[in-house]
Amino acid sequence: MSYDPEKEHLTIPDAEQLVTAKAQNIFDQNLEKKTNLKFSTGKRLRARIRVLEAEVAEFQSSESARLYGLTSEVERAVAKAISEENGHRLYRLIKPLHPADFADLIERHSYTERRLLVTIVGKNFDPEILAELDEAVREEIIPYLSNEVLSSSLASLPTDDTIGVFGGLGEEEQERLLSSISEDGRILVEEGLAYEEDTAGRLMQREVVSVPRNWTVGQTVDFLRISSELPVDFYDIFILDRDRSPLGKLSLSNLLRTKRPVLVEDIMERKFHRVLVHMDQEDVAMLFRKYGLVSAPVVDEKEKLVGMITVDDVVDVIDEEAEEDLMRLGGVVEDDLHGSLVSTTRLRFSWLAINLMTAILASVVIGAFGATIEKMVALAVLMPLVASMGGNAGTQSLTVAVRALAMRELTTTNASKFVIKETAVGFFNGVVFACIAGIVSWLWFGDLQIAAVLATAMIINLIIAGLFGALIPIGLKRLNFDPAIGSSVFVTTVTDVVGFLSFLGLAAYFLI
Template sequence: MSVEGPKDPVQEPVDSFGTRSIAGADSADIQRKARAKRKKKKLKRRIRSLEKELAVYDSVAASKLYGLTPELEKEVAQALAGDKPRQLYRLVRPLHAADHADLIERYSGRDREALVTVLGRYFDPETLTYLDDKVREEIIPLLDDEVLRNAMHMLESDDAIEILGELDDADQARLLDALPDHERAMVEEGLTYDEASAGRLMQREMVTVPEHWTVGQTIDFMRTTEQLPNNFYDIFVVDPAHHPLGKLSLSHLLRSKRPIRVAEVMRKDFHKVPLVMDQEDVAMMFRQYGLVSAPVVDADERLIGMITVDDVVEVMNEEAEEDILRLGGVANDDLHGGLLSTTRSRFSWLAVNLVTAIVASGVIGAFETTIEKIVALAVLMPIVASMGGNAGTQTLTVAVRALSMRELSSTNAFKFVMKEMTVGSLNGIMFALIAAAACWAWFGDPKIAAVMASAMVINLFIAGLSGTLIPITLERFKIDPAVASTVFLTTVTDVVGFFTFLGLAALFLI
C-alpha cells in the first residue's frame, strides 16, 4: 500500500520573475470581496430577523409584567355590561392593588361603584394608596367601616394620614375612634403638620437601636420583634435622648460580625430632615445624595420618624406633574375631576389670556391705517408673533426646569441669559433669511422682505431674553415661575412681534 504525500496546495499563477501574476491577485481579491459582501448581507438579514423577534417579544413580555392586560380589561367590561358580579369578582380579586386602582380609575359612575363593592370586605386597603386623590374621595364613602378601619390599622402611618387628611371631620373622628390609643395619637399628631411638609410625608414606624448594642443583638432584636415597618432599609442608632447618632444599612449590618458594636460600623455622615422642611426640598435632598431613607428630626434634634425613597419618588412625580400642568395654564390634574370644577379651574387662566390677547390686539389696532394700505402685512404679522412665542417657550421650559432642579442660581444666571440671547439671535438671523426669501418670492417686494427679516431677528432676540428673565424674576419675588411665566411670555412676544413688524412697516414702507 502506497502512502501519498501531502498534496501540493493550489499555486497562484506567477510570472517569469517568480512573482504573483496580476490576474491571479485580482481574482483572489474579487473572491474575498464577494465572500465579505455575502456575509454582510447575511448578517443584515439576521439582524432584521432578530429585531422583529425582539419587537414581538417586548410586546408579549411587557404585557405579562402587569396583571391588567387588554384581555382582562375586555373581560371586565363584558362582566360589567352583563351585570355578572361573580364573574367580576373572579377577575378582580387576584389583581395587585396598583392594577386594581388603575382599573377603578378607568371607569366612572355605576361601573366604578361595582368594581369597588364587588370585593366587599376583601377590598385591599393598599389600593387606596395608589388611587388618584379625586377618585379616592369618591370611593371612600362606598367602603364599609370595617374595610376603612382595617386600612387605618394595616397601612403605614404616612399612608393612613394621607387618606384621613382627605376626609371630613365626622369621618375622621369615626375612623380614629377605631384605632388603638398609641396609633391614634400618632396619626392625630401627623394630621397637625403642614400638608406639604416632611412631617406629613414621614412614617413613624422605624427601627432604632442604642449605640452600645452589638450587631448580634440588633439582628436578634429584628428577628424577635413583630412590630417592625413593612419596608425599611436603614437602622438608626440613637442616644438615650433619642438623638440620631448614625445610620446603619441592612446590607452593612449583615456583613458585619456579631460581636462588633453598631457604633463602630454605623455611618456618621448621614443627612437629617427637619420636620418642617418642604417636601420638594426633601425630594431634592434625596436626588442630590442618592438617599434610600433619611431620619426626620424635630426642633430639638430628636428622631421622630423616617422618610423612604418610595414616598419621595411620588413627590417627584407630583411636583413634575404640577409644573407641567401649570405651564399649560391648568391648576391641577382634572382628568378625574367633575365637569363644573374643571370648567371653573380653567376659566381664570383663559380670562387672563383674554386680557393679554386684547393688549396684543390693541397694538394691531394702532397700526390699522398701515395694514389697510399694505394688506400683505395682515398675512405676515402672525408669523413673527408665532415664531417669537415658540422660541420663547423653548427657553422658558429650560429655565423653569433648571430653577425647579436648583441648577440655575445667581452664580450662573448671567451666563445662562447671555447664552439664550445669543441662541435667539442666531436663530433669528437664520429664520430671517428664510422668511425674507419667502416673502420676496410671495409678494415680489424686497422692502416687505427686509421688514419681515428685521422683525424676525428682533422678536427672537426678545424671546430668548424674556424666556430667561421672566422666570428668574418671578423666582426672585417668590412667585412660582411655572404658574405665571407663560402668560407674561406670550404677552411680550405677541406685543413685541406685532409692534416691531408693523412699526417698521409704517416707518419704511409708508
C-alpha cells in the same frame, strides 16, 4: 306435503340472503347511531374546547396583569364582564391585579362602574389601593367601603400612607374615619395632620427601627427577628443616644455582613443626612436625588427622631412636583382629570381671564396700526408668523429655565450665563428663520421690502423671546413666586406685543 329437493335447494340461499339483509340493516342502523353520536359528541367537544380556550385566554390575561400590570386585554375583559354583569368573571379578572393597577382601573371607569369594582372585592379589598388612588376618586369610593373594611385597611397601612389618605378628605370625613381606628393609630394620624401640607412631617412614616448605641450586632439581629412592631419595609437602622437623637445609621447589608459581637456604634455611618420635620417635600426630594438616599431620619427642632422617609415616598413627591410644574405651565392649578365639570371649569377660569387681558393688550397694539394694515393687506397675512415664532421660541427658553430652577441647576452663579446663551440662541435661530420667512414672503407677494421687514421683525422678536423666556422665570423665583405659574402668560404677552410692534412699526416707517 311432498319433499322437493330442488325447492329445498333454492330456499337455502334465500334464507341466507334474508339473514344477510337483516344483519346489514342492523349494522347500518348501529353505524348511523354511532355516526350521530360521534357527530353530537364532536359538537359538544368543540363547544367545550371553545369554553376552555376562553378560560385560558382569561387566565393568560390575569397572569399578564400579574406580571406586566394593567394590559389593554385585561381592560377590555373587565369592561365586557361589567357590561354582561358577570360578577364571577369580573372578580377573577381583578383579583390578580397589583393594588396600583387596580387603582388605575378604578380611576378609568365611571361612577357606577367604580362602585361595582370596589364592592365586588368586599372584605378582600387591598388597603394599598387607597394609597394609590387619586384624591378625588378616593374620596368618592370611601363611602362604598364598610366600616370593617375601612378600619382594617387604615390599621394595616403605614402611617405615611394613612396620613396621605386622611389629608385629601374633608373634615367631616376625617372625623368619621378617625372614629373607626384604634386610639394609638388615631393619635399618630392627628399628630401627622398637625404638620403643614407638603412638608417632611406629612411625608414621613412614624414606624422606625432604632437601637441604642451600646447594642451589638447580635442583639440587633435578634431584636429584628422577634419584634412585632417593625415597619413592613425598611432599609436602615438608626442608632440613638439617650435623648433619642440619631448618632448614625446602619444599613441592613452592613449589619448582616458583620459578626455578632461587634458594637453597632463601631460600624454605623456617622456622616448622614437628617431631614427637619418642617422641610418642604420638594427639598426632601432634592436631597434624596442628589445624594442617592434610600431612607433618611426625620428630626424635630430638638434633634429628636420622630420618623423616617423612604425612597418610595420620595418617588411620589418627584412625580407630584413634576406634574405640578407641567400643569402650571399650562395655566392649570392642579390635576383635574378626575374632577367634576363645575370644579374643572372654575379652576381654569382665572388663568383664561388673565390670558384674555393679555390678548386685549396685543390687540391694542394691532389697533394702533389699523391704518397701516388697511393700506397693505399683506401685513395682516404675515404678522401672525412673527408672533407665533416668537411665542414658540419663548416657550422653549421658558421650559428650560423652569425645569432648571426646579432641579436647583440654575442659581445666581450661572444665571447670567444662561440668559446670555438663550438670547444668543434666539438671535441665531432668528437669522435662520428670518431668511426662510423672507424668501417665502418674497415669492408669495413679490415685494422685497415686505420680505426685509418681516425678516428684521422676526430676528428682533426671537431675540426678545430668548431673553425674556430666561429672565421672567428667574425674576419670579427671586420674588418668591413659583416660576411655573404665570411665566407662560407673561412670555406670550411679551412676544406678541414685541412681534406686532416691531413688524407693524417697521412697515409703517419704511413702507407707508
